[in-house]
Amino acid sequence: MAQLPEHRRADYRHFQPITTRWHDNDIYGHVNNVTYYGFFDSAVNAYLIREGGLDIHDGEVVGFVVSSSCDYFASIAFPEPIEVGLRVDRLGNSSVQYELAIFRQGEEEACAAGRFVHVFVERASNRPTPIPARLRAALEALLVETEART
Secondary structure (H helix, E strand, O other): OOOOOOOEHHHOOEEEEEEOOHHHEOOOOOEOHHHHHHHHHHHHHHHHHHHHOOOOOOOOEEEEEEEEEEEEOOOOOOOOEEEEEEEEEEEOOOEEEEEEEEEEOOOOEOOEEEEEEEEEEEOOOOOEOOOOHHHHHHHHOOEOOHHHHO
16 A cells, blocks of 8 residues: 655645534544544635635635545544644636645644645536636635645
């Protein structure tokens, strides 16, 4: 089996603190795997709202998740404070691929790492649309060069 790449704190551009909750734990005593996707979604949308001006309630443009995945390296459990590292791997005309990682507060290596793709669409038509300028600028601030990470 091939070794998974390392995901270190220094590889990410933005960090979103997340408070784990009691009900995040499953019967095995750790955060359930599906909950990580909620952490990813919350971190991305908090950033887009704050830095990119995304209006999730009344804006003309919204982002739809069209693809996602996650790899798990170490378990976390309530009440551990965590941080989601965020970076952009690819930025297209109407889509963006994020790379995210879950870190225990203050730790250098990720407990999990994932990816997801947003396609930005017009709310009224659900048709892809170019990423608005302010959102694009916020996403460009997170963009990393693939060669720099190899």
